[in-house]
Amino acid sequence: MxxxxxxxxxxxxxxxxxxxxxxxxxxxxxxxxxxxxxxxxxxxxxxxxxxxxxxxxxxxxxxxxxxxxxxxxxxxxxxxxxxxxxxxxxxxxxxxxxxxxxxxxxxxxxxxxxxxxxxxxxxxxxxxxxxxxxHKKKEHLVLRLQEGYQIIRFDALMYCKSDKGYTTFYTSDNKSYLASKPIKDFEDQLPDELFIRTHQSYVVNLKFVDKYDKTGYIFLNSGVKVPVSTRKKEEFVSRLLS
The missing domain is CATH 3.40.50.2300 (Response regulator)
Incomplete structure (x- = not known):
């Protein structure tokens, strides 16, 4: 034993x-x-x-x-x-x-x-x-919520929005999950090849980007409008074109 x-x-x-x-x-x-x-x-x-x-x-x-x-x-x-x-x-x-x-x-x-x-x-x-x-590749994020743990697959996570120390995760099945931590605590867990920080309050999955408006907004294929800050614009456009 x-x-x-x-x-x-x-x-x-x-x-x-x-x-x-x-x-x-x-x-x-x-x-x-x-x-x-x-x-x-x-x-x-x-x-x-x-x-x-x-x-x-x-x-x-x-x-x-x-x-x-x-x-x-x-x-x-x-x-x-x-x-x-x-x-x-x-x-x-x-x-x-x-x-x-x-x-x-x-x-x-x-x-x-x-x-x-x-x-x-x-x-x-x-x-x-x-x-x-x-080299063990992870395909999901695990959120610790009040009621327990929630698994969110990276390929289903459209974007994250941070507000006053909380982060909301929006998924492609029209669900959302609120975690009591700022977005910076989760950013390193998201694969770079899929996600990009577009604004101090937003991280977006490039897979769901439908259009970028030169006025400074991303439109996701769900219709959601997400801002791109001036500081992040060049990096975002470069990632989008590549």
């Missing part, structure tokens, strides 16, 4: 993850659950797990604070997070895999199989897996 620890600040996610692990029946023994950095440090040093399922944002800090404190211990890490922008930092900290929330049981199964094939001493094998993770 592989001794494992779940470090996650949301109780319902810990319960759901534990249920999936039990259902998969892959000889994983959950020896503890933690919701904060300090608790995780204490439990990890006491239990010495071989595997940790690790969330990024914890009650009193972030996962990398925890990893800095226990870097002398030997364990494998599978990151489970709602934020794709942390992937490279996770890899640099020795992650075997990372899974975006909401957790898909098939992805979880594959990640567990992967860690079983990699001895901690085999640095060369680990480096190959980490390189594969760098």
């Amino acid at each position: 592989i001794k494992a620890l779940i470090i996650e600040d949301e109780l319902y996610i810990r319960k759901g993850l534990k249920s999936m692990i039990d259902l998969l029946d892959k000889d994983i023994d959950i020896v503890g659950e933690c919701e904060s950095v300090q608790e995780a440090i204490t439990v990890t040093k006491a239990c010495k797990p071989e595997l940790i399922f690790l969330d990024i944002n914890l009650k009193d800090g972030i996962a990398f604070d925890f990893l800095d404190e226990v870097k002398d211990l030997n364990f494998k890490v599978i990151f489970i997070t709602a934020y794709d922008q942390y992937a490279l930092q996770a890899i640099k900290n020795g992650a075997i895999d990372y899974i975006l929330k909401p957790v898909d049981i098939d992805e979880l199964s594959n990640a567990i199989d992967k860690i079983k094939d990699i001895p901690l001493e085999n640095k060369e094998h680990l480096a190959i897996v980490q390189q594969q993770l760098v």
Whole structure:
């Protein structure tokens, strides 16, 4: 049996993850659950797990604070997070895999199989897996909303609009989702080949652009009118023509 620890600040996610692990029946023994950095440090040093399922944002800090404190211990890490922008930092900290929330049981199964094939001493094998993770292409964004998590596929996201620290995401099926973070917190998660910042309050998916009016407005194929700031005009026109 592989001794494992779940470090996650949301109780319902810990319960759901534990249920999936039990259902998969892959000889994983959950020896503890933690919701904060300090608790995780204490439990990890006491239990010495071989595997940790690790969330990024914890009650009193972030996962990398925890990893800095226990870097002398030997364990494998599978990151489970709602934020794709942390992937490279996770890899640099020795992650075997990372899974975006909401957790898909098939992805979880594959990640567990992967860690079983990699001895901690085999640095060369680990480096190959980490390189594969760098090139792992994501096709969706995960929003943390009041009622839970919402998956939005990049190819269905028409544009984002920011207002007073909130961002609304508009999709091609005429739905919208409000997140309580500014647009700059999401911009790095959107693929550059599809999206462009046209204004301090707008990010647009070029796939849905129907027309650009020289007076400074984009018209999407849904009929929505989006401004292009003077500062962004040259970059936008260049991207549009290319």
